[in-house]
Amino acid sequence: MPAEENEARPAVTLVGDQWSPECSVLRTFLTRSEVPYTWLRPADPLGAQVLADHGLAAADTPVLIDDAGRVLRASRPRGLEPVAEWLGLHTDPGGEVYDLVVVGAGPAGMAAAVYGASEGLRTVVVERWAIGGQSGLTSRIENYLGFPDGISGADLADRARRQATKFGAELVLTRHANTLQDRAGGGFTVGFTDGGSVAGRALIIATGANTRTLHAPGVADYAGRGVYYFAALTEAPLCTGHDVYIVGGANSAGQAAIYFSECARKVVLLVRGDSLGREMSTYLIKQIDAIPTIEVRTHTEVAGAAGDTHLERLTLRDTRTGTTETADATWLFAFIGADPDTAWLGPRFLRDADGCLVTGNDIAAAGAAGAATATGAAGAAGAAEPGWPMARAPYHLETTVPGVFAAGDVRAWSARRVAGAVGEGSMAVMLVHAYLAG
Structure with missing residues (x-):
């Protein structure tokens, strides 16, 4: 978990922008690998100072810095193996x-x-x-x-x-x-x-x-910048007070909707079919029905995405009539199969x-x-x-x-x-x- 939730002194500091796809991947990887870390944004005073102390600039981020002063510029990592090796994780089989x-x-x-x-x-x-x-x-x-x-x-x-x-x-x-x-x-x-x-x-x-991705116009441009294909625990705190859109009608989507309802202002669950009953477990449907901040919209699909540095708007289409509407949206999580x-x-x-x-x-x-x-x-x-x-x-x-x-x-x-x-x-x-x- 992030170091601010762990009393132990952090072993790693990650400096990276919130809307950097690479930074999002690194935060998720560090969390899942049980590596304590502190996350700083380069635009914040402390983040800028840490960069300056190591002769780095915002353009060098995301960057990892450990307590010994070692630096790994991970803006374009060759996969996660160099990161894992830098962290000292086990990456090579030891036997013949x-x-x-x-x-x-x-x-x-x-x-x-x-x-x-x-x-x-x-x-x-x-x-x-x-x-x-x-x-x-x-x-x-x-x-x-x-x-x-x-x-x-x-x-x-x-x-x-x-x-x-x-x-x-x-x-x-x-x-x-x-x-x-x-x-x-x-x-x-x-x-x-x-x-x-x-x-x-x-x-x-x-x-x-491997999870499937949405192919609506513009969506690919915001992967890791408002569009995600998993219920990232690292992103959830950032969704507090915002509307969260979730695509999918199976258990993963239902679990994510319930999870985000604890912090989001509203959760909008977009389902192409006519109900949740086709693929979702009954216990999840009952829980969703009991949460007033979850809105289930059937016969609805994502038809487009737009924004500046991150996702700001979604185009939604009625699968029966073909009519579209625009919705303000910063967070979209898709669970459309694998x-x-x-x-x-x-x-x-x-x-x-x-x-x-x-x-x-x-x-x-x-x-x-x-x-x-x-x-x-x-x-x-x-x-x-x-x-x-x-x-x-x-x-x-x-x-x-x-x-x-x-x-x-x-x-x-x-x-x-x-x-x-x-x-x-x-x-x-x-x-x-x-x-x-x-």
Whole structure:
């Protein structure tokens, strides 16, 4: 959390403008990585003084400065890996060949880490962003067993991190997997975008999904400057007394609406459909109905965005009539679905029509029905669909590549719930044991 909410002396000072997309990413990354920090704006007297003391100007921001006086200019970071290395976070695998490599540190990946390490497998988790995955950005989870009062995604992620490291799992951050190859002698090698790699005897893919973005005119210009694709806890205090617009009709949008209603003047929930009942859990709908500061607008979509240095106006369109209106808006949070992160795996993997990995008994069913496709970043249109290559049947969560399992949102026909992801990650470890024993 920001250092002003932590009694310990801050280890890092971040100087950056509120409407800088890079600064927004850094604030979120520092918060999710449990790094205490103080955030100063370059236009404020203290921020300007800190910059001057280090021979820097506002044009150099965002910039990170630690207590030892080290400076990292992060205005155009090459991803988050240089930031993580500067902070001293763990970014390089320490072993040569692991029993289990888990790609993705969301609920499914972290459950696999806990159960893999606790049951004697030498386990490493590779995460391109921060522990918790998309769920780590969720403001509140209320239907997860054992937390009747709810828990934030960040708190759940921190508990999972501490539990996994307690059992000896290795957590490698800010490394983006982009290739998968068979390893001589058995097992697999996962390659990273920077040329590094990690090897393991078995693999669990728990990469989840990448959030979709709005494509209305002007919206892309304000990403990180009033338009966000997660309920950033770092942005919420800045929304106090303002109107907040939220796009989406599923649980993530509902959770965000309830969360922001505690600080915003009004929350406007924009839904393309005719009701919330199509995708949102009943318990969330009831809570939203009981909060007077939440306005639900059905049959409404964002048709445009405008502003100067940040978002100032939205154009809203009625999906039935096509009529539009302009609304003053500084804050827009969109939750419009996600696409599975599977393109990097190549053509040997059977995917469904949405790109999710097909596993277990569904491999034969999907192939027979012609519902899956092998096309993608590494496939070719019209290529033969990959099938199961062995005499034995695939294990329940096993993909069309023996020894590679899938868990969580990346898997076809998964529950798309935190509890389901945790269950699949745990079950995958049991199946990994069976695979390695065979």
